[in-house]
Amino acid sequence: MKRVFSGVQPTGNIHIGNYLGALKQFVELQQDHDCVYCIVDLHSITMPQDPKVLRENIMDVAALYLAIGLDPKKSIIFVQSMVPGHTELAWILMCNSYTGELSRMTQFKQKSRDSESAPTGLFTYPILMAADILLYDTDVVPVGNDQKQHIEITRDLAERVNNKYGKTFVVPDGRFLKEGARIMSLDDPTAKMSKSAENIHSRISLLDDTNKIKKSIMRSTTDSEGTIHYDMGSKPGISNLLNIYSAFSGLGVVEIEKKYEGRGYGDFKKDLVDVTVEAILPIQQRYHEIRKSQELIDILKDGAEKANTISEKTLTRVKEKFGLGL
Numbered sequence: 001m002k003r004v005f006s007g008v009q010p011t012g013n014i015h016i017g018n019y020l021g022a023l024k025q026f027v028e029l030q031q032d033h034d035c036v037y038c039i040v041d042l043h044s045i046t047m048p049q050d051p052k053v054l055r056e057n058i059m060d061v062a063a064l065y066l067a068i069g070l071d072p073k074k075s076i077i078f079v080q081s082m083v084p085g086h087t088e089l090a091w092i093l094m095c096n097s098y099t100g101e102l103s104r105m106t107q108f109k110q111k112s113r114d115s116e117s118a119p120t121g122l123f124t125y126p127i128l129m130a131a132d133i134l135l136y137d138t139d140v141v142p143v144g145n146d147q148k149q150h151i152e153i154t155r156d157l158a159e160r161v162n163n164k165y166g167k168t169f170v171v172p173d174g175r176f177l178k179e180g181a182r183i184m185s186l187d188d189p190t191a192k193m194s195k196s197a198e199n200i201h202s203r204i205s206l207l208d209d210t211n212k213i214k215k216s217i218m219r220s221t222t223d224s225e226g227t228i229h230y231d232m233g234s235k236p237g238i239s240n241l242l243n244i245y246s247a248f249s250g251l252g253v254v255e256i257e258k259k260y261e262g263r264g265y266g267d268f269k270k271d272l273v274d275v276t277v278e279a280i281l282p283i284q285q286r287y288h289e290i291r292k293s294q295e296l297i298d299i300l301k302d303g304a305e306k307a308n309t310i311s312e313k314t315l316t317r318v319k320e321k322f323g324l325g326l
């Protein structure tokens with residue numbers, strides 16, 4: 001079976017973009033892949049975090065992983081900082097990466113905003129991500145399109161090391177979404193829906209209550225034309241809503257366009273609220289059952305143990321190739 005690895009940052013507000021863009025694929029892949037899913041808390045501290053909130057967020061993401069249908073009997077589910085191999089391999093990879101290639105990463109450029117006081121960890125973020133992936137001999141990495149550059153540098157690093165030291169790493173492939181699956185911000189449909197955006201109505205979080213979902217959808221940005229028609233170029237707002245409707249209902253965009261022919265945005269938005277609530281309510285119910293349970297902690301401890309076993313094996317091989325240790 002092919003190995004799958006992916007991770008989500010515990011930075012709160014897991015939204016429907018994360019769900020439709022990444023998490024939903026995680027569940028599907030479990031059926032016929034050997035899956036490892038990580039909560040990448042070490043990545044999250046590249047930006048300032050409140051320690052108490054971070055702990056809660058880690059448990060929130062873990063509970064959400066289970067609530068959406070990840071099965072600890074099929075997948076390894078664990079917290080990154082509980083497996084020391086990630087940072088160890090990151091250092092070794094760092095010594096084989098170039099400052100030039102890291103300077104070109106768009107995420108670094110965006111988040112550092114050319115500031116001299118941007119954390120060094122933000123600069124080396126892609127290397128830690130490469131370490132996450134390569135540590136598990138990963139074949140496939142399911143992620144959103146925004147992670148393409150990070151997958152590319154992971155592949156480059158793996159190939160570079162393989163060329164220099166002989167076959168050491170499996171070179172992974174990204175598994176990206178179709179164009180339509182990128183969920184955009186509700187208040188600015190030209191930007192992606194994001195956890196960190198200031199306006200809470202720009203996103204629908206998986207844990208939002210019905211009232212909040214209603215508010216966010218009803219006030220979402222559309223256009224003045226009034227026809228429900230998909231055109232990302234000239235009608236990004238309504239096109240984004242059509243994508244969300246389609247993803248949650250299973251109906252095709254063309255089918256939905258037909259259904260709403262001659263009807264207004266208000267009607268469409270009201271139905272979209274129902275479709276969205278219906279899809280995420282069962283997730284919320286499961287989440288609340290799991291979140292406070294001892295079972296959750298046991299699952300994460302067990303996951304870390306299993307991940308550690310794989311990680312140690314890879315590191316032994318890497319150290320051998322590099323001539324490190326005895």
Ligand code: ATP
Nearest residue numbers: 009017018021022143144182183192193194195196
């Ligand atoms: P931030 O706002 O801090 O940049 P984020 O919302 O991008 O966070 P991540 O934890 O970086 O969230 O992403 C988790 C997964 O969700 C990644 O695979 C990412 O590509 C995917 N993802 C994030 N935002 C979207 C989106 N709007 N549409 C589709 N997929 C997304």
Ligand code: LTN
Nearest residue numbers: 005006007008009040043129132
């Ligand atoms: N950078 C990713 C999170 C992430 C990840 C990974 C995804 C960290 N390590 C390894 C896949 C594989 C993000 O921001 N979405």
